[in-house]
Amino acid sequence: MSTTYKKVSVPEEGEAIEWDGEELEVPNEPIIPQIEGDGIGKDTSPATKTVLKAAAEKTGRNIHWMDVQAGETAEENYGEYLPQETLNAIEEFRVALKGPLTTPVSGGFRSLNVAIRQKLDLYACMRPVYHLEGIPSPVRKPEEMDMVVFRENTEDLYAGIEWPQGSDEVDILRNFLNEKLGTNISSDAGIGIKPITEKASKRLIRKAIDYALNHRDRFQTVTLVHKGNIMKFTEGAFRNWGYEVAEKEYGDEVITENTLWEEREGENPEDTIVVNDRLADNMLQQIVTRPSNYDILATPNLNGDYLSDAAAGQVGGLGIAPGSNIGDGKGVFEPTHGTAPKHAGKDKVNPTGEILSGRIMLQYMGWDDAQKLVKKALEQTYKDKTVTYDIHRQIKGGEKVKCSEFAELVVKNMESFA
Known part of the structure; x- marks a missing residue:
């Protein structure tokens, strides 16, 4: 360990995750920084750590959590909302879990979440959107939604x-x-x-295409979402740079939609990713009317914010929506919901958003068996109708449980799948 910390206790056991410039090197017992967060973070974060640690242990590993601070707790202990010591810890240990944070009302950062992303150059906001059986939805076929939004994070x-x-x-x-x-x-x-710059656009789009290629058993398309018909030199440029990446950097593994129809009569070769583009306003209705037609979306910052929230609404809402912010060899994983201070400390809120964010973290670390275990156990808990108050009021015949109890039930349900 190269960094000296004044107010952070580094676990005596465990090792840091390393980055060799291309891949993460993840030990069986990593040290993972965790920001509890403000408001309901004091409820959802302990519940999430319980679930993730259990998933690790049931797949032959262990997680050593390292508490670091941001938000109101950091202001009390450091006199500032985002201490450099916290940023240093995430830089050193590469992967971190984060609860929701309150942004200061007077002065300081516009958004602590945005500040963390920008200071650590976590340029890709990745938000998977999919339905868990048992969660109420406002649409008839929520299971048709299975997409991942890659949103540029820095500009x-x-x-x-x-x-x-x-x-x-x-x-x-x-x-x-x-x-x-x-x-x-x-x-x-x-x-x-x-x-909107060429560098930031291209590295975001590469992340999206690489993800599609690494998961081509599930995904076949990457869609560039923009408003380039109006903002031609910003969002239009984003679209053009995306096609440049697809055409010049990936060889036969990636083709464009035009090539698909002009040269292949619409037939997509096996294991090939198709890159296309859609206007942002059209895409907002496409995800409602034809969600199964889209897999990976790559978007500028604002479009991605709109689209990921709108998509989350179709599978249960922001309260259960996961999120992640990824750079080169590092990532911070966080739910998309806010701090809901009126519910803080009451052990009643739903920890699903943060648990699923932790699931993305496990996947990012290469712990595929552990992340699948979390999803299966979580979905079984919903099927059993043992749910927190927000879901309980939308279903019939369920049992209302506390936040901590919900986490314990998820861990118990892991026994059926481990």
Whole structure:
């Protein structure tokens, strides 16, 4: 261990996950940093750690959790919401689990979640969206939804380059744009800038295509989702750069939709990934009307935010939706729901979103048997109708259990599949 920590206790047992520049080297007993989070994080995080540790043990491994801080707890102990020590720990140990965080209302970061992604260069937000049997859904066939959204994490409007109406900065920029570039921006406007770069777009799209190739038993398409008909030099460029990656970097393993029809009469060769593109507004209705037609979506930042949330709504909602933020050889895995402070500490909320985020973490670590065990046991718990209050009020004949009890039932159900 190369880093010295002042307020973080590194477990005496276990080893760090290593990165050789191409692949993770994961020991049987890794040390994994964990941010409990704010609000209901104090309920969902312990429940999640219980489930993941059990899955590891039942597949011949162990996880040594290392508590690190961000959010309100960090502000109390460090005097800041995102200590450098926390970032250092994630950099060193490569993989981390995170609960929900509250963003400070006054000053500081726009979003602690975004700050972590940007400071650690976790440029790919990967959100799988699929239905677990037993979870109520607002659509007739939620099982047709099985896709993964790859959302660029570091730029677009989320880069935060904007100034408020009436500020000196806006006046300077508005005058320059109007006088030098011929725009007609009103004096009462706030102004934001939307950067989308070739580098960030291409590395995100590579991640999406690589994921599809590594899971080609399930997925056959990667769809570039953009609004390039209107924003031609940002989102249109994202689309064009995506096709460049597909055509120039992957050989016969990847073909474009045009090639598929012009040269192959629509017949997709076995084990080949097809790259196509759709406009973002069209895609929002496509995921409702034809979800089974799409596998992997690669999107700029804002589009991915909309699409992943809309897709999650079809399989049960954001409360059970998992998420992950991945860079080169490192990742932070977190649920997409918020902190829900009014429910904090009551041992009542649903830990599924964080448990499924941990499932992605296990998959990222190469522990395929452990992640499958988590999914099977979790789904069985829902089939048994032993559920937390949010699901209980939507079903008939179920048993309402606490957050911690739900986790214990998932662990118990692992016995049937281990």
